[in-house]
Amino acid sequence: KNEVEQSPQNLTAQEGEFITINCSYSVGISALHWLQQHPGGGIVSLFMLSSGKKKHGRLIATINIQEKHSSLHITASHPRDSAVYICAVRWRNFNKFYFGSGTKLNVKP
């Protein structure tokens, strides 16, 4: 059983579409991270959440602690958003990280 489940695994969108990636987790957490990984391997940390909602440019991340669920939204998607998006949680009890399997996003022009 995975502690972190992401959906969908693959997502193809047309430029300009609104995109949502979901993350559900089963453990009590101290924080949830959304990561972006481009081809070639480089990872960028997009958001760290412990409650509520954060926004950065066209990216919005929300978290519902009671429901153990987070979403990453991309408004007005662009081909440069094409990447793998990974949800990671820091488990409160043992302070360890668990990762989702990632969502591969392809935005077509």
Next chain:
Amino acid sequence: KAGVTQTPRYLIKTRGQQVTLSCSPISGHRSVSWYQQTPGQGLQFLFEYFSETQRNKGNFPGRFSGRQFSNSRSEMNVSTLELGDSALYLCASSFRLTGKSPFFGPGTRLTVL
């Protein structure tokens, strides 16, 4: 500020050998964590260091070890390499142990033949 650097970027080893990977965190960052990424298992947490002490450890065998120096630079070592150790090894640094988004390095791609 320079980003997180990892050396070497690429490495080819044979089974049974050992390997040491290096990570230099962003200046002022005292927390360094290590991750393994494979196509089959995805990203997995290896261990985390803060102020030269290992604070957290993932579920990896004892062949995987690490350390952190007084300047916050960190090394990880894998002994008796197995084919399954072929992976991208990423390190990340942050100012504090918890509560801050980590900055990731470019990774070291290890191939075990």
